[in-house]
Amino acid sequence: MAPRAGRIRIAVDAMGSDHGPEPIVRGAIEALRDPERDFDLLLVGDEQRLWEILAELAPETLPLYVVHAREEVAMDEKAPRALRTKRGSSIAVSAGLVGAGRAQALVSAGNTGAVVATSLIQLGRMAGIQRPAIATTFPTSRGQCVLLDVGANADCKPLQLYQFGHMGRVFAQLLLGIENPRVGLLNIGEEPNKGSQLAQGAYQLLDQSRATLNFVGNVEGRDILAGRADVLVCDGFTGNVILKLAGSVATVGGRMVAQEIRRSPLLGLGALLMKPALSGLKRRFDYEEYGGALLLGTRGISIIGHGRSSPRAIANAIRVAVRAVRRDLEGEIARVLQVPEARPRVVAL
Amino acid sequence: MAPRAGRIRIAVDAMGSDHGPEPIVRGAIEALRDPERDFDLLLVGDEQRLWEILAELAPETLPLYVVHAREEVAMDEKAPRALRTKRGSSIAVSAGLVGAGRAQALVSAGNTGAVVATSLIQLGRMAGIQRPAIATTFPTSRGQCVLLDVGANADCKPLQLYQFGHMGRVFAQLLLGIENPRVGLLNIGEEPNKGSQLAQGAYQLLDQSRATLNFVGNVEGRDILAGRADVLVCDGFTGNVILKLAGSVATVGGRMVAQEIRRSPLLGLGALLMKPALSGLKRRFDYEEYGGALLLGTRGISIIGHGRSSPRAIANAIRVAVRAVRRDLEGEIARVLQVPEARPRVVAL
Numbered sequence: 209m210a211p212r213a214g215r216i217r218i219a220v221d222a223m224g225s226d227h228g229p230e231p232i233v234r235g236a237i238e239a240l241r242d243p244e245r246d247f248d249l250l251l252v253g254d255e256q257r258l259w260e261i262l263a264e265l266a267p268e269t270l271p272l273y274v275v276h277a278r279e280e281v282a283m284d285e286k287a288p289r290a291l292r293t294k295r296g297s298s299i300a301v302s303a304g305l306v307g308a309g310r311a312q313a314l315v316s317a318g319n320t321g322a323v324v325a326t327s328l329i330q331l332g333r334m335a336g337i338q339r340p341a342i343a344t345t346f347p348t349s350r351g352q353c354v355l356l357d358v359g360a361n362a363d364c365k366p367l368q369l370y371q372f373g374h375m376g377r378v379f380a381q382l383l384l385g386i387e388n389p390r391v392g393l394l395n396i397g398e399e400p401n402k403g404s405q406l407a408q409g410a411y412q413l414l415d416q417s418r419a420t421l422n423f424v425g426n427v428e429g430r431d432i433l434a435g436r437a438d439v440l441v442c443d444g445f446t447g448n449v450i451l452k453l454a455g456s457v458a459t460v461g462g463r464m465v466a467q468e469i470r471r472s473p474l475l476g477l478g479a480l481l482m483k484p485a486l487s488g489l490k491r492r493f494d495y496e497e498y499g500g501a502l503l504l505g506t507r508g509i510s511i512i513g514h515g516r517s518s519p520r521a522i523a524n525a526i527r528v529a530v531r532a533v534r535r536d537l538e539g540e541i542a543r544v545l546q547v548p549e550a551r552p553r554v555v556a557l
Numbered sequence: 558m559a560p561r562a563g564r565i566r567i568a569v570d571a572m573g574s575d576h577g578p579e580p581i582v583r584g585a586i587e588a589l590r591d592p593e594r595d596f597d598l599l600l601v602g603d604e605q606r607l608w609e610i611l612a613e614l615a616p617e618t619l620p621l622y623v624v625h626a627r628e629e630v631a632m633d634e635k636a637p638r639a640l641r642t643k644r645g646s647s648i649a650v651s652a653g654l655v656g657a658g659r660a661q662a663l664v665s666a667g668n669t670g671a672v673v674a675t676s677l678i679q680l681g682r683m684a685g686i687q688r689p690a691i692a693t694t695f696p697t698s699r700g701q702c703v704l705l706d707v708g709a710n711a712d713c714k715p716l717q718l719y720q721f722g723h724m725g726r727v728f729a730q731l732l733l734g735i736e737n738p739r740v741g742l743l744n745i746g747e748e749p750n751k752g753s754q755l756a757q758g759a760y761q762l763l764d765q766s767r768a769t770l771n772f773v774g775n776v777e778g779r780d781i782l783a784g785r786a787d788v789l790v791c792d793g794f795t796g797n798v799i800l801k802l803a804g805s806v807a808t809v810g811g812r813m814v815a816q817e818i819r820r821s822p823l824l825g826l827g828a829l830l831m832k833p834a835l836s837g838l839k840r841r842f843d844y845e846e847y848g849g850a851l852l853l854g855t856r857g858i859s860i861i862g863h864g865r866s867s868p869r870a871i872a873n874a875i876r877v878a879v880r881a882v883r884r885d886l887e888g889e890i891a892r893v894l895q896v897p898e899a900r901p902r903v904v905a906l
Contacts, residue, residue: 359745362753396708396797404711404794429801445753446795448745450802452778457806 215248218529219311220522222253223280223298224318226515229253232317233261235522240270247530250275250311252302277301280318283515287321291329299323303330306508313509313529317517320501324360327503327510334538336545339368340505341444342512343379344451350435354380354389357444358451358501364443366409369393373414374544375504376439377421382535383502383528384438392427392437394446402426406443414441420544500525502532509537564597567878568660569871571602572629572647573667575864578602581666582610584871589619596879599624599660601651626650629667632864636670640678648672652679655857662858662878666866669850673709676852676859683887685894688717689854690793691861692728693800699784703729703738706793707800707850713792715758718742722763723893724853725788726770731884732851732877733787741776741786743795751775755792763790769893849874851881858886 220236222229236249248271251258255276262274277298281290290297299322305311307330316323324342333340341357354376361368373391380389393410395403400411403426414423427436432450442450500521503510509532513525532538569585571578585598597620600607604625611623626647630639639646648671654660656679665672673691682689690706703725710717722740729738742760744752749760752775763772776785781799791799849870852859858881862874881887 362745362756394798396711396794402711404792407711407794429798430805432802433805443753445745445756446798449743449778449795450798452745453781453799453802456779456782 216246216530216533217248217250217311218526218533219250219252219275219302219305219314220526221298221302221314221316221318221323222251222258223277224283224316224322225513225517226283226317229257230261231517231519232522233258234265234519235517236272236526237266237270238519238523239526240272242527245271247271247533248273249526250302250305252277252305253280253298254278275301275305281322283319285319285322287319287325290319290322291325297322297326299326300330303327303508303510306510307331312533313511315500315511315513315522315525315529317513317515317522317525319515320359320512323510323512324503327506327508331506331508331510334505334507334542336542337375337505338365338371340503341368341372341375342501343372343376343504344501345384346432346440346451346454348433348435351438352384353432353435353437354384354439355447355451356439356441356504358447359444360503361444362448363445364406366406366413369406369410369441369443370413370417371505371545372441373410373417373421373423373439375541376441378537378540378544379502379504380438382537382540383531386438388422389438390422390424390436391439391441392424394429394432394440394442394450395426396428398426398428400425410441500528502528504537504541507538509533565595565879565882566597566599566660567875567882568599568601568624568651568654568663569875570647570651570663570665570667570672571600571607572626573632573665573671574862574866575632575666578606579610580866580868581871582607583614583868584866585621585875586615586619587868587872588875589621591876594620596620597622598875599651599654601626601654602629602647603627624650624654630671632668634668634671636668636674639668639671640674646671648675649679652676652859655859656680661882662860664860664862664871664874664878666862666864666871666874668864669708669861672859672861673852676855676857680855680857680859683854683856683891685891686724686854687720688713689852690717690721690724691850692721692725692853693850694733695781695789695800695803697782697784700787701733702781702784702786703733703788704796704800705788705790705853707796708793709852710793711797712794713755715755715762718755718759718790718792719762719766720854720894721790722759722766722770722772722788724890725790727886727889727893728851728853729787731886731889732880735787737771738787739771739773739785740788740790741773743778743781743789743791743799744775745777747775747777749774759790849877851877853886853890856887858882 222232250273252275258274278296279294281297281299299318302314303326306314339361342360343354343356344358346353346355356372356376377389377391380386395407501512511525511529571581599622601624607623627645628643630646630648648667651663652675655663688710691709692703692705693707695702695704705721705725726738726740729735744756850861860874860878
């Protein structure tokens with residue numbers, strides 16, 4: 209991979225998150241105060257509001273530019289409607305900056321559907337990519353796993369899952385630093401001929417690609433958390449369900465532990481002593497803490513933070529964006545999916 | 558519903574489980590020693606082996622008959638092959654007893670795929686049922702939830718999901734005693750037009766059926782464990798993945814807690830005091846403890862226990878089988894799906 213030369217610019221959508229622009233601005237400042245920082249930020253949103261917050265928070269000079277956007281997309285707004293009626297939204301302006309080459313990536317903690325739809329339209333798909341996918345990392349007992357798609361495509365075809373495998377592999381290499389990521393296909397059995405028609409077709413294509421992809425075969429539901437793969441591929445319906453289920457486990461599990469605890473004071477004391485371990489566990493299980501998902505397969509990079517992102521989560525998302533640009537995630541995906549060996553011989557189904 | 562008159566007979570497949578016939582025979586005896594017992598058992602398997610175990614375990618007379626089967630299906634055997642080559646297996650003989658009317662239900666802790674495939678062939682589908690489905694109960698923070706399909710059908714059509722909703726509702730009413738079960742559709746958004754084509758089509762059909770079905774709409778991954786529905790409907794691919802993921806949570810979660818605990822002796826003391834609560838939690842999350850899934854939509858009832866079923870789990874599975882027969886689960890499903898209001902007006906997709 210060719211490391212990117214020159215100054216990196218990230219567009220940060222400051223509006224539309226659950227707690228307003230302040231945590232976003234704080235996160236941007238936190239990222240910029242890093243002494244080794246080598247990027248500029250374009251903060252997109254209501255100019256007046258942003259300057260007010262900046263005046264309070266950042267007395268010093270930082271490489272931070274404010275770009276005005278006259279409206280914002282609400283969290284509960286439908287994406288197609290927002291696209292149609294709010295062409296001047298902070299999401300649209302941020303994506304426009306990337307589309308026009310004035311920034312290389314955008315970070316938003318706003319409405320996920322609107323960020324994805326706007327990115328698809330304003331940035332466009334990379335050549336040869338059938339469907340961009342949302343990838344996120346997922347804690348396992350052995351580290352982290354890249355899961356995709358987690359919601360951009362409710363219905364998928366085998367070739368799309370195949371491409372997800374390659375895109376996820378590049379994600380794991382460049383952003384998680386895993387040298388030769390093990391790529392698995394989520395399925396309901398171990399043998400190649402198991403599962404839905406989609407899974408069977410995707411297995412074939414991934415299997416043919418072993419020369420360039422460390423395909424480890426089918427991974428069942430019970431093996432997801434055990435970390436049998438570094439990258440796990442599935443359709444966006446299944447991915448979204450398991451991501452949200454896993455994200456809820458810590459909360460609901462905690463409530464269930466509380467129910468058990470009511471039975472005995474000794475349990476209560478134990479719980480008090482255990483609290484740090486359970487919070488640590490909760491953090492590991494709660495995907496919201498990771499605060500970022502990447503849209504893979506578009507021209508330009510979009511990072512979608514959770515609507516309740518803390519300043520720390522935003523700063524992390526900005527760092528991920530910078531790393532993705534510097535290590536040329538997009539170019540690497542293009543290269544990987546365009547070498548002949550990586551092209552499937554049979555386009556099944 | 559018309560309660561069933563006359564003596565109930567359950568065929569118990571004693572072979573093919575992970576720990577051999579002994580836990581199965583013990584479970585059968587435990588069920589029969591219930592003073593209010595009003596059923597007979599047909600114990601199916603290697604006659605000689607079964608009599609040896611019985612001679613040791615049950616000196617008294619119990620309404621238990623041994624039916625010889627000359628072979629057994631191994632846990633890792635492929636179902637289609639087993640069907641073809643082992644026509645004298647304990648699974649085939651058990652299903653044959655139900656098919657011939659000599660028993661009303663079968664209980665097996667053997668190879669799930671073989672039990673399902675054999676039941677489908679020997680018992681056949683109920684009239685009007687497109688696809689039988691495997692239903693299992695699932696612990697939530699508010700009680701139990703019936704989840705189906707968990708693996709019989711990796712690819713589904715909307716009408717099948719619609720029928721699963723009605724079958725699951727009858728399961729929750731007759732076996733869990735929930736008067737008016739809330740039926741939800743697993744999906745990746747709350748609005749009716751969200752999700753895959755399958756989910757959108759199923760939503761339409763279930764929505765039209767509100768006169769006879771308490772359809773509560775879409776349920777997202779994050780709401781599964783919170784108990785937003787008493788019955789949750791999905792395709793067998795997604796259902797299998799989430800069931801196995803949830804089943805693994807306690808184990809992997811425990812390993813992660815252990816990792817946290819290594820950091821401090823205070824945490825270790827806390828963990829010791831908390832142990833009973835965590836085991837309780839583990840039991841609630843671990844679907845294997847429930848030891849039974851029901852095949853719904855065939856003529857005659859099949860209950861599939863986990864391969865590692867304990868005697869208690871087998872006794873429970875037998876009790877569930879007896880209840881399903883006595884409360885006429887099969888007849889009720891037929892009635893529910895044959896009344897005109899329960900028939901969808903549009904068969905979409």
